[in-house]
Structures are given as structure tokens and as C-alpha cells.
Amino acid sequence: MKHTTCPSRQILRRLLCRLAATAATATAATVAAIAIAATATAAVKLPAVFSDNMVLQRDTPVPVWGLADPGEQVTVTFAGQTKTATAGADGKWRVDLDKIATSKNPATLTIAASNTLSLSNVLVGEVWLCSGQSNMEWTVQKTNDSAAEIRRASHPLIRLLHVKKAWANAPADDIETVGAGWKPCTPENIPEFSAVAYFFGRELKDTLDVPVGLINSSWGGTRIEPWTSPLGFEDNPALDDINTRVQAVTPGTATNKRLAAAALDSQAAWLDTARQAAASNKTIPQPPAFPAELAPLGAGARPQAGPTTLYNAMIHPLVPYALRGAIWYQGEANRGEGMLYYEKMKALVKSWRAVFENPALPLYFAQLAPYKYGGDPLALPEIWRAQERFAKEDPHSGMAVINDIGNIQNIHPTDKQTVGKRLALHALNKTYGRANVKCESPVLARVQFLPLSKQNKKPGAAIAFAHAQTLTTRDGKAPDSFELAGPDGSFKPATATIVPGQPIIMLSAAAEGVTDPRLVRFAWSETAEPNLRNEAGLQAGAFTHGEIPVRELLDKCVPAATAYQVAYALDPLARHGAEVTYLVNRTAGISGKIKRVAYFLHLMNPDGAAAYAFVSMDPFTTDLKKIGVPTKNSGARFQQTVENLEIASSLPNVKTGAFKRGNIEFWDCNYSAPNAARVPGASDTTNDFGDSMTTARSPGYGSMQIHNTAEKQTVIAYNKWSDGPNCDLGIGNQPAGHPDWTFSKSGSRLRSAQLLVLVLTE
Secondary structure, eight states, rough: OEEEEEEHHHOOOOHHHHHHHTTTGGHHHHHHHHHHHHHOOOBBOTTTTTTTTTTTTTOOOEEHHHHSSSTOEEEEETTTEEEEOOOTTHHHEEEEOOOOOEEEEEEEEEESSSSEEEEEEEEEEEEEEEESHHHHBBGGGGGGGGGHHHHHOOEEEEEEEEBBOOSSOOOOOOOOOOSOOOOEEEEETSSSSSSHHHHHHHHHHHHHOEEEEEEEEEEETSSSSGOOOOGGGGOOOHHHHHHHHHHHHHHHHHHHHHHHHHHHHHHHHHHHHHHHHTTTTTOOOOOOOOOOGSTTTTTOOOOSSSHHHHIIEEEEEGTTOOEEEEEEOOGGGGOOOOOOHHHHHHHHHHHHHTTTTTTTOOEEEEOOOOOOOSSSSTTHHHHHHHHHHHHHHHHHHEOOTTTTOOOOBBBBBBBBHHHHHHHHHHHHIIIITTTTTTTOOOOEEEEEEEOOOOOSSSSSEEEESSSOSSETOOOOOOOOEEEEEEOOOOOEEEEEOOOOOSSSEEEOOOTTTTOOOOEEEESSTTTOOOEEETTSSSOOOOOOOOOTTTTHHHHOOOOGGGGEEEEEEEOOTTTOOOOOOEEEEEEGOOSOOOOEEEEEEEETTTTSEEEEEEEEEEEEEEOOOSSSOOOGGOOOOOOEEEEEEEEEOOOOOOOOEEEEEEEEEEESSSSEEEOOOOTOOSSSSSSSSOOOETTSSSSOOOOEEEGGGGGGGEEEEEEOOGGGGGGGEEEEESSOOOTTTTTOOOGGOOOOOEEEEEEEOO
């Protein structure tokens, strides 16, 4: 970058020198005034995203921005265009160059004001933001065949910008880069650059034959929330807790103003009291604690984990640099959140599309590779499900399936070449219109379950795939990793056969006793490395399909409940956040006056032993939203008596029959053992049917409990649903510990569970 001082400034400096040399004829005040004027004038400045060797995005308006003296005119010249802007009172200015055609010939971008900046070796082509955690950060020098890859990495048309790691509690004005801004792709510059980004960009350059600019902004071990701007969390009920936190610390928001005013009033009141105490020679009281809600987002040992902190430091300073799109490899740090990760992906891309002024900004991402994390083996598949749903529902996204390139003993697969290429296939097909480039992995299209019958002697399932003309396996063996389950939900290994010339798999688990298949799943384990792929060599991704019929277990266990309508159906062991994801929500179709409300909980142990409880009562509310799981957004908070209980259960220790009264404890917040509601017979020392809500923590632990108070017995308990498989779930009193199953993590000891919320209407 060349920096030239304008003649006017040179003249001013020469004048200052002359005045200094003839101080006898000029007052000291005059000299000082001119000196201040000379030093106060700020040179025009560009953010670090603009430098020599950069790539500008072709075929779209290109923003150029920076700082100058307030009111100063800035002129930008490039590719035959000249644009001017006037710096505002804050010194900020911006021009938008008109669309620029592809250019492989190095050119100079000039910015002129009181000084002149000249950026050289500038190309025009395709620019991509590359972000995520350690698998995006993973460098070329750590990949397969790294020595050869580095040796061959001379690509004058590829340019690299590596954003230095940083976090911030407020949007930063600029980034720091690793090295001096943009760098050409050479064997010297590539070793410590993102491997996924490089292999993605190389594929684009080789196919499109245009310059490619890659911005690597990644940080190992980071979650998705820090990369998201505040507006991403808005208007999403599932992320309301994050939005509340962000709004509280963001200056200028209504929440922040309210909390700040209260904190200042509290401090002012203390200061008055303290001064009075000091004047009276009395002990000064302790000052009020700083409100936790106003604590910085980057507080704690890992400040980069706070929502928006990485966006503020590593994305916001790039805004609004013209991009074609973004690639993303992240999710390991959010493993365990299940479908909540889908909501967070929506928030991320919503925020990026807004700030980069591109509503159709594509986001192509890598589905996480298999790895032996330990703990819940289904936590990773639930993230896969969330990623697949996002790719399916977002029209400008695509997912690269990479379950064939991993190492279940290494969370960082070293075959980053395949990852980069498969991401590039999505860009080539969807963004650049190369219809001949196949990018989609085979996905489930439809399932036909084939139960044993007089007509069908081969029970199993027929699985049809989309995005495949034919199916094959990478090792030439039969397809693996398929499972079938019957009405009991117990999965068994299934044999699979490819129908020749068709994208269809025939499954059977009859040898394992599955003669009435209701569910199928494929590669549904964190260590699954399936061999199924399509004719283009793209791997099939994991999936699960089917469900135990919602009413089948209920009608079998409690025939008297046939008149009840299902309002909600829920898998309590699924991954939920502060809000739950219902399998079925039929409340919109329920009409008429509610006569009774009922709950049915069915649990199955790993050995196949099952238990259930059904309890109905007079309605405690007419709001259907409040009879479900009492999440924060449902608004349900009940510590009250309910009338006319009818209880049925398969467990002999659960009292069944009709009972005049019981009580419910429905709330989203934390709670404690003291019997604040003074429920007769409840304990003050253990959690049972007389607990105390702690409304200050919302959403918190959460309680959905129904009790037979006359018998001092829990009928159904579902607590801490945000823990998914580790939730508290039980029927009857817990044999040891808190009778209402609080802190039991009993969900971890179950194979399956089903919760139904039902109503009887007039």
C-alpha cells in the first residue's frame, strides 16, 4: 500500500518550519496554533480488509469505506470508476463501486483525500468468508499429503486473508490479520492457512478460472453463538434466553436502559447512605452488587464463548465487504443441543445476511464427521438431524456429508481435501449454476414398511433415496449401518440389499425378531462410518424415520382414554433447549369446552421392561398452550390444587383409582425444597409436592409434576427437559433421593420414553 501526502499538507508543514525558523517575528501562540492544526488533521484510513493483493467481488456493487476528517471529501478510483463521499461527523465514509467485471490483471485501487492511498495487485473475482471452529481453522500443514500440497500451492489467482483471533464485548472497528493483510497463495503463505478454505477455493479457481479471495475467520473450540450478531437472536422464541442476555448488555436497548437506570439508582441510594454514615462516624454499608444481567458477554475464563463476542471482533469489522457467500464448519462445541442447533444456525445466517446486505447469501457447511465423543452416543446424530433440517429448509444453503473421511479416534479428520471439494460442489452447482456438477448426497425420499402378513412373508422396509440415480458402496460390500424397530421402539440391525439400477434399498430384520417394522434409522451413531453412496461418489447422510404411533401405546395401556384427543406428543429424551420440540402439536384443531386434561407417560428400560402412568383431572386452565410442558414461552406457572384425579398405572407401587384432589407443580424456573405453598404433608427438606419456585432464574431447571397429595405420591415427573437424555423422568416416587425425581438424571437410564398431553372436550 502506498501512502502519499497531499500538496496542501506539505505546504502546511513547510510553512510551520519557516515559522519556527523565524520565531522572532511570530508569537509563540501563532506557532502553536498552526502546529495543532497540522497534527490534528487525520489521514484517510482504510480497515485492514482492504490491502494490496486483495480480491474484490465481481458482478455486484462493491462497498469501500474508512475514516477521514469530518467533512472531508474522499475519492475512490478503480476500474474506470470514480466515486466520492464526504466523511460524516464521526469521520466515517463509504462509497459503493458499481458492478465490476472479472479481472485477472492486477490493478490499483486509489483512495484520495488529504492524503492518497494506493492498493496494488488488486484482482476481481469471487470472495468467500470461511468460518467455524477447529476443523475450519485446521491448517494445510496438518492435512493429508501436506508436503506435496504445500509444494504445489502456487496460485496467483487465489488470495488469502487470515483474521487474527480476537473477541470483543462491542462491535470493533477493525480486525488484526495474521501477516500483512491479503497475501497471494504461495508455498510460503499457505502452510498456516485454513485447509478447508484453501481446498474449497482451489476447486472454485480450477473450475471457474477466475480469481478467488478467501477470508479465514475461525477459532477452535468455539460455539456458534459467539459468531452471531445480536439481531440473529431476535424474534426466535427458542433463543429468547440468549436474546434477553444480549439485549441486557447492548447499550441503547430498552432492556439495557432499564437495567442500567435501576443499577445507577441503587448505587446513588447507597452513595447517599454511605456519605451519611461516614459523616456520622458510622460503619459504611457494603455497596450493592453489580447486576449479573449487565455483566459483559465476554466475562469468565473463556470470553470468546459469550454470545456475539467473536462476531464483534472477527466478523463485524469485515462488514459490509462484498462477498459471494460463506462456508462453515462448526458444531462440535454445540454437540448435545439437538434441534436447538438448527435454531442457532438460522440465527447465524439471518444475522450475516443482514449485515452483509445480501438476503440470499449462501451458507455451505460440513456436516460433522463421526467421532467417539463418549457419553450419549446419540448426541452427535441429533446435531446431524439439526444440520440436515437447516440444509433442507434454507433455500440458499447446502450440506456436505463427510461421514466417510473421518477418524473416530480423532475429532480433526486430516482429509480436508474432500471436505473442501464437497463444499465447492455445492457452490458450483447452486451459486454458479453448474448443473452438471453433482453436489447432493443421497437423502431419504420415502419409506414403505412391510409387516409380516399372509401376503408378505418377508417383513422389512423399502427405502427410496433422492439425489441418486443408482446406489453403490465405496467398498463393494452390502450397505451397512441400517436398523429397524417394531412398535416397542427397540432397534435391531437390518440386512440391506440394493435394488439393481434403482435408488432403492430393501431392508429386513426379521431374523432379529422385527416382524412389524415401524421405525428405521441409518448410521444413527456417533461412530457410524457407513459405506452407502450414489453414482457420483457422494455419501448418504444419517437419518431416522418413523415413530411409534402416537395413540397405539395409550390405547393399549388405557382403553378408557379413547375419547381423549392428543394435544401434544413429545419425546422427553430428545434434545431440547429452554423450549421443547413437540413431535405432534394438534392444539390448533381442538375446539369445544375442555372437560378434562390428561397426561400419559410411557417409559422403557434398556432391558425392554416398560411402565406407564395415566392421570386425568378437571382442567386447571382453558389455555391449551399452558397444559403442555411449562416452558418460559408457554407462560405456565402452577403450584396449585387440581380436582378429581383418575390414575391408572402399570406399576404396583403407584396408587390407582379416583382421588378427590391432587396438585401440580408446573414452571420453567428453578425451585427448592421448602414447602412455601404450605401444601399439607409436603416436606420442607426434600423436593416433593410442596416446592418453592425461584422465579429469578427463568428459564431454569424446570418442573412438570403431577402429585397425588392424599397419598404423598408423585404420579408423573418431567424435570430439566433442557438436559434431553439426562432429564429427570419418572413414575411414582423415586425410590431414593427426592420423591419428585429432582436431580435424578433418570432419563439416562431409559431406552425410550413418550409423553402425551390430552384433552376431553364437550
